[in-house]
Amino acid sequence: MSFAGRLATAVLLTPALLIVGLAFVVPLARLVGRSFNSPVGPFAAYAQVLGDDIYARVFANTFFFAVVVTIISLLIAYPVAFMLTRLTANWRAALFSCVLLPLWISVLVRTFSWMLLLERNGPINRVLVGSGLSDQPVALLFNHTSVLIGMVHVLLPYAVLPMFAALVRIDPALLRASEGLGAHRHTTFFRVLLPLSLRGVATAATFVFLLSLGFFITPALLGGSASITLSMLIDGFVNDRLDWPLASAASVVLLVAAMVVVASVGRFVSIGSMAGVHR
Amino acid sequence: MIGRIALNAFVALVAAFLVLPIVAVVPGAFSAQSFIRLPPETWSLRWWNTFFADPSWRRTLISSLQVAMLTTFVSATAGTAAALGIARCGPRVQTVLTGIFLGPIVTPVIVMAVALYAMALSTGLVGTMTALVAAHTMMALPYVVLNVGVSLSGLDRRLLLAAAGLGADPVRVFQTVTLPLIAPGVIGGSVFAFVTSFDEVVLSIFLAGPAAKTLPVRIWEEIRVEYTPVVAVAASVMLVLALMAAIGSRFAARKLSP
Amino acid sequence: MSAVRFQAIAKSFGPVQALLPVDLEIAQGEFLTLLGPSGSGKTTLLNICAGYLEPTSGHLFVGERDITGLPPRHRNMGMVFQNYALFPHMSVAENIAYGLQVRRFASEDIRRRVAGALQMVRLDGLGDRAIRQLSGGQQQRVALARALVIEPDILLMDEPLGALDRQLRKEVQLEIRRLHVSQRRTTIYVTHDQEEALVMSDRIAVMRAGRIVQLGSAVDLYERPVDTFVAKFIGESNLLAGIVVSLADGRACLTVSGIDQPLAGTAAPGVFAGSPAAALLRPEAIYNRAGGLKAKVLERVYLGEIVAVRLSLAGGHELWSRRLAGEFSASDIVEIGWDANVVSILPNASDEPQLGGTNAE
Numbered sequence: 093m094s095f096a097g098r099l100a101t102a103v104l105l106t107p108a109l110l111i112v113g114l115a116f117v118v119p120l121a122r123l124v125g126r127s128f129n130s131p132v133g134p135f136a137a138y139a140q141v142l143g144d145d146i147y148a149r150v151f152a153n154t155f156f157f158a159v160v161v162t163i164i165s166l167l168i169a170y171p172v173a174f175m176l177t178r179l180t181a182n183w184r185a186a187l188f189s190c191v192l193l194p195l196w197i198s199v200l201v202r203t204f205s206w207m208l209l210l211e212r213n214g215p216i217n218r219v220l221v222g223s224g225l226s227d228q229p230v231a232l233l234f235n236h237t238s239v240l241i242g243m244v245h246v247l248l249p250y251a252v253l254p255m256f257a258a259l260v261r262i263d264p265a266l267l268r269a270s271e272g273l274g275a276h277r278h279t280t281f282f283r284v285l286l287p288l289s290l291r292g293v294a295t296a297a298t299f300v301f302l303l304s305l306g307f308f309i310t311p312a313l314l315g316g317s318a319s320i321t322l323s324m325l326i327d328g329f330v331n332d333r334l335d336w337p338l339a340s341a342a343s344v345v346l347l348v349a350a351m352v353v354v355a356s357v358g359r360f361v362s363i364g365s366m367a368g369v370h371r
Numbered sequence: 372m373i374g375r376i377a378l379n380a381f382v383a384l385v386a387a388f389l390v391l392p393i394v395a396v397v398p399g400a401f402s403a404q405s406f407i408r409l410p411p412e413t414w415s416l417r418w419w420n421t422f423f424a425d426p427s428w429r430r431t432l433i434s435s436l437q438v439a440m441l442t443t444f445v446s447a448t449a450g451t452a453a454a455l456g457i458a459r460c461g462p463r464v465q466t467v468l469t470g471i472f473l474g475p476i477v478t479p480v481i482v483m484a485v486a487l488y489a490m491a492l493s494t495g496l497v498g499t500m501t502a503l504v505a506a507h508t509m510m511a512l513p514y515v516v517l518n519v520g521v522s523l524s525g526l527d528r529r530l531l532l533a534a535a536g537l538g539a540d541p542v543r544v545f546q547t548v549t550l551p552l553i554a555p556g557v558i559g560g561s562v563f564a565f566v567t568s569f570d571e572v573v574l575s576i577f578l579a580g581p582a583a584k585t586l587p588v589r590i591w592e593e594i595r596v597e598y599t600p601v602v603a604v605a606a607s608v609m610l611v612l613a614l615m616a617a618i619g620s621r622f623a624a625r626k627l628s629p
Numbered sequence: 630m631s632a633v634r635f636q637a638i639a640k641s642f643g644p645v646q647a648l649l650p651v652d653l654e655i656a657q658g659e660f661l662t663l664l665g666p667s668g669s670g671k672t673t674l675l676n677i678c679a680g681y682l683e684p685t686s687g688h689l690f691v692g693e694r695d696i697t698g699l700p701p702r703h704r705n706m707g708m709v710f711q712n713y714a715l716f717p718h719m720s721v722a723e724n725i726a727y728g729l730q731v732r733r734f735a736s737e738d739i740r741r742r743v744a745g746a747l748q749m750v751r752l753d754g755l756g757d758r759a760i761r762q763l764s765g766g767q768q769q770r771v772a773l774a775r776a777l778v779i780e781p782d783i784l785l786m787d788e789p790l791g792a793l794d795r796q797l798r799k800e801v802q803l804e805i806r807r808l809h810v811s812q813r814r815t816t817i818y819v820t821h822d823q824e825e826a827l828v829m830s831d832r833i834a835v836m837r838a839g840r841i842v843q844l845g846s847a848v849d850l851y852e853r854p855v856d857t858f859v860a861k862f863i864g865e866s867n868l869l870a871g872i873v874v875s876l877a878d879g880r881a882c883l884t885v886s887g888i889d890q891p892l893a894g895t896a897a898p899g900v901f902a903g904s905p906a907a908a909l910l911r912p913e914a915i916y917n918r919a920g921g922l923k924a925k926v927l928e929r930v931y932l933g934e935i936v937a938v939r940l941s942l943a944g945g946h947e948l949w950s951r952r953l954a955g956e957f958s959a960s961d962i963v964e965i966g967w968d969a970n971v972v973s974i975l976p977n978a979s980d981e982p983q984l985g986g987t988n989a990e
Contacts, residue, residue: 097459104456107449108472108512115509116475119486126489168385175382190386196617197393198570200587201606204594205395208409208603215395215409245392248385265714268681271701272708273728273779277374283727287718306479308573313594323481330485330577340489343482354477 120347127340137341147325147342154322157236157311158304161243165300166293168244169251173292174285176252177259191252199246203313206242207233210314234316242310247303251296258292259285298357302350322346396610399603407600418600428589428605435569435586438500442507442568447561449508450515451553457516458523472516475509480573483509488577498580506578507568514567515560522556555624562620566613631690632657632815633678633783638687640673647673649839650687658813662826664862665836671819672787674836678817679785680704691782702731707776709786713768715760721771722747722756728779746774749808766797773805777814784816790825802828823863827851835859837978855897858978860909867910867948873974876902881974883908887944888922894972909973912937915950918966924948926961940965 130136141147176187194202209216210232217229232238262285270280286293308323315321322342329339399407403415422428457468475483487506488497496502526549534544550557572587579588586605593602631654640648648670655661663671676682678689680701689697696704707728715724722743729739747753750770760768769789776784786805790798806829809816820826826833827847834844835858843855847863854860857868869892871885881896883906892908900906924940927947940948940963950965957963 101456101459104452104459105468108453108456108516111445111449111505111508111512112471112474115487115505116478116483117471119490120478120482123482123486123489171378172382172385175378187382187386190390193614193617194389194393196566196570196613198572198587198609198613200570200572200590200594201396201609202393204590204602204606205392207594208399208407209392209395213408245388248389263712263714265710265712266716268679268701269708269710269714269716269775270727272679272681272704272706273731273775274702274705275727275731276702279731284716288716302477302479306481308481309591323479326481326485330488336489339485343485346479347482350477350479 123340124344126336127344129340130337137337138345140338141341141345150320150322150325153318153320154305157239157243157307157319157321158301160240161247161304162297162301164240164244165247165251166255166297169248169296170255170293173252173255173259176256177262191249194246195249199309202246203242203310206238206245206314210238210241233314234319236315236319238314239311239319242314243304243307246307246310247300250299250303254295254299255289255292258289258295262288294357298353302353305350305353306346393610396603396606399600400607402600402603405599407598407603411600418604421601422604422608425601428601431584431586431589432605432608434500434583438503438507438583438585439565439568441500441504442511443561443565445504446508446511446515446564447557450512450560450564451519451557453512454516454519454523454556455549457520469516469520472513474513476513484573484577487574491578497578498582500583502578503575503583503585506574507571508564510571510574511564511567514563515557518560518563519553519556522553526552558623559620562616562623566616569616570609570613631655632659632692633817634690635674635678636688636690638674638677638684638689640670640677640682640685646839648677648684651841653834653841653844655815655817658815660809660816660818660829660831662818662820662830662833663836664820664823664826664833666821666862668838669836670839671821671836673839675785675787675817675819678783679706679708705779705781706783706785707779707781709769709772709776709784709789711788711791713772713789713792715768715771715775717760719760720756721752721758721760721763724760724771725756725775725778728775732779742778746778749777750774750804765793766801769793769801770804773808777808777812782815784814786816786818788820789818790820790822798825805829827863833863835862842978853897854909854973854975856899856976856978857907857909860907860973860975865912865949865951867912867915868907868975869910869946869948870905870907870977873900873902873904873906876900881906883974885944885946887946888942892972892974893969894974895970896974897976899976900974904976906974906976909975910948910967911971912949912951914952914967914971915940915948915965916952916967917954917963919964921964921966924963924965926957926959926963928959929957 127137128134172187172191176184176191179187208214211217212229212231212233214232216232217226220226220230221228266284266288267280270284271277275283306323307321308327311319311321312324312327315324323346326339326342326346329335329342395409398410400418401414401416402408402411403413403417404411453468453472457465457472460468483506487502491497491499491502496505530548530552531544534548535541539547570587571585572591575585575588576591579585586609590602590605590609593599593605633653633655635651635653637650637652638648639646639650651670651674653674663674665671673682677684680696680699684697687697688695691704716727719727725743725746726739729742734742743756744753747756750773752767752770752774755763755767760771763771769792772789776786789805790801793801802825809829818826818829830847832844832846833850834841835850836842837858843850843859845853850859850863854863860866860868869883869885869888871883871892873881873896874884874891875882876896879896880893881900881902882891882893884891885908894908922942924942927939927941930937930939935951936953938950938953940950942948948965953963953965955963
């Protein structure tokens with residue numbers, strides 16, 4: 093490319109690189125620096141975050157939510173993704189709208205809706221009591237259950253889309269071939285459909301797990317005192333305790349966890365494809 | 372056959388699970404009481420009056436829209452330029468650049484919020500519109516780059532050569548051929564950018580101040596303490612605006628796609 | 630007893646009648662081809678046989694047994710799909726072994742049978758290859774091996790050669806024929822290619838618009854087509870449209886506009902005096918005859934062992950001949966003739982506009 097051509101490329105890239113540099117790279121780098129900047133010693137903040145039993149509970153919570161939400165989302169999303177490949181054009185468009193619609197609405201609004209639905213005098217409890225399924229209102233809110241419901245609701249579309257993308261590429265004749273060769277439907281599922289859609293499942297799992305790890309709004313609003321997650325802990329370090337080294341160290345731990353997830357599956361799934369499904 | 376029916380029923384349930392809870396907030400906004408019960412026992416518009424009469428709520432809605440529009444403008448221009456720049460690079464540089472631009476997507480939002488808050492504190496930008504727009508633009512940029520990138524990769528290079536061969540200079544080629552053909556990507560990316568900013572909560576909670584407070588931040592603050600149906604009104608307003616953007620982008624996409 | 634029997638099998642997709650009630654019996658060990666243009670219902674019929682489609686009405690028998698509602702996995706039929714439908718995540722051997730594993734054969738037995746199947750389709754030693762490493766012809770043979778290794782009662786093939794180039798297609802045709810002759814497995818073969826049908830089949834069912842128009846051997850179809858559609862579909866044909874002026878003892882005379890003498894020929898069933906019909910003249914039946922019909926040479930096409938000549942007759946009719954001798958060039962006038970006993974007078978295919986001119990080459 094000519095010098096003028098290179099210059100044009102540089103000019104085109106500069107504004108975006110400046111934004112990413114100033115609002116992403118530099119703040120993150122400073123945060124990492126700060127995590128080693130405890131007055132007690134360079135690794136003191138990490139020792140405190142990783143050594144404390146209470147914080148260990150929080151890590152366990154965060155991991156638990158991420159794993160359970162991922163599993164539930166995959167189990168619910170797979171049949172939906174499969175269905176999307178089977179429907180006629182109009183029904184497919186309708187189901188697609190149902191899957192995509194939530195992505196346009198703020199997490200805050202969706203979580204608030206769940207608060208109203210799950211509360212003690214909310215509609216779900218009234219149905220439970222009214223139908224005689226339960227004698228008295230059930231505590232649906234401010235516990236692990238409400239956090240799981242809210243998170244699955246928010247993250248489900250991210251599980252459906254990559255799996256649909258994988259399933260739709262499978263030639264339906266392969267399933268017919270399997271059936272014609274004498275395979276039962278379960279065999280066809282486990283030996284043909286699932287292996288061929290595994291990339292999509294892995295992408296979905298990665299995406300959901302990654303987003304679950306850093307979830308903040310939903311557990312903060314729907315969770316109880318026992319369902320504190322790492323992001324809520326970080327929020328507390330910053331806003332309540334004003335302990336920057338601790339907040340930074342906890343953030344770096346979360347960041348590293350996310351990077352490990354991305355790196356360990358990076359060869360298998362493409363981050364671009366995950367981002368491509370966003371919205 | 373039974374399996375088929377069970378699958379249909381299951382998927383219908385999931386579709387309901389996805390959609391119904393979103394709109395559940397809307398009836399709450401029409402309550403006549405001072406608390407939210409779904410569905411309300413008596414209905415009224417009183418909380419809508421409250422919302423639009425209260426200057427503090429109005430102000431948050433206006434700053435939300437301002438931040439979202441500024442974010443859309445900045446991220447659409449910078450993102451489109453970046454996508455064009457990436458397309459001019461070799462494959463290896465493309466991979467690196469794409470990786471950099473996708474970074475904000477895979478980074479946990481809370482980490483970004485803390486990092487940006489620290490940065491804003493040391494630069495004195497906390498509570499300013501600038502901080503909000505910068506943060507939102509960083510979040511929205513990847514979607515613009517991706518969308519425009521997809522449009523660009525579908526662009527037939529021979530069209531550009533043909534235009535140049537007919538005597539158009541590079542600027543004219545861009546104006547008359549490239550831009551019209553990638554317009555769906557630019558529009559799509561811009562709508563994403565707008566909604567990303569308009570819906571954004573976590574970064575805003577950390578960066579907003581009394582002077583620049585967006586609607587989601589105000590809702591967040593109210594929910595955490597004691598809330599009245601006016602919060603449901605605010606949430607409904609967000610819902611409706613986001614839906615309008617979604618539908619608008621659908622139409623734009625249909626109209627623009629060749 | 631027949632191996633497969635379709636009894637008034639019909640299929641409609643919503644308002645569209647894809648298949649009108651079809652009756653068809655296939656003998657044990659027979660190679661039957663369903664031949665027809667796209668949309669004629671041939672693939673629908675095959676898919677009903679395999680169990681992938683349920684007929685709207687009618688019954689399907691294998692031997693004595695009514696299998697109409699039986700799911701495909703219980704039918705023991707081997708299907709070769711149009712684009713092979715080989716499992717991309719399995720090796721060649723794994724693909725072939727699949728049907729055996731599903732049937733819970735012992736692993737030693739599976740190994741032996743897979744090796745045998747590979748040998749049968751001449752792919753020995755390629756068992757560990759991935760599917761994408763194979764050429765189209767090799768993939769086709771894997772699909773065939775996978776369908777045959779389960780020793781199906783019936784072998785079904787849906788345009789199996791469609792994706793191959795011409796040269797390869799000829800080779801595989803002969804190979805399928807060879808396998809059929811050695812194994813005598815009942816086979817239903819779907820194609821739109823008349824040459825494939827003629828080379829391989831014991832009998833051919835020509836299909837059109839959801840029904841079987843004619844069922845017979847290659848010779849039957851070529852020499853005694855039931856109507857103009859079959860005549861056009863099988864072999865090269867010259868068709869001259871006209872009106873039947875006389876009909877007696879299975880012989881008919883046809884007047885053709887622009888030609889002085891009526892054309893005489895063997896009348897097919899469905900030809901009536903006074904009704905429109907067409908005379909079928911195969912290109913190889915037309916030769917030079919002094920004092921015969923005058924025709925102008927339009928072009929000569931060199932086809933290797935023979936030369937085809939396009940002629941124009943009075944009245945704007947065009948004919949192809951493959952037996953004209955002599956040196957001539959375009960616009961020359963030649964005199965041609967044919968033996969009356971090679972001419973067939975055929976009814977026009979139903980709901981088709983009147984035929985004019987020819988459909989050859």
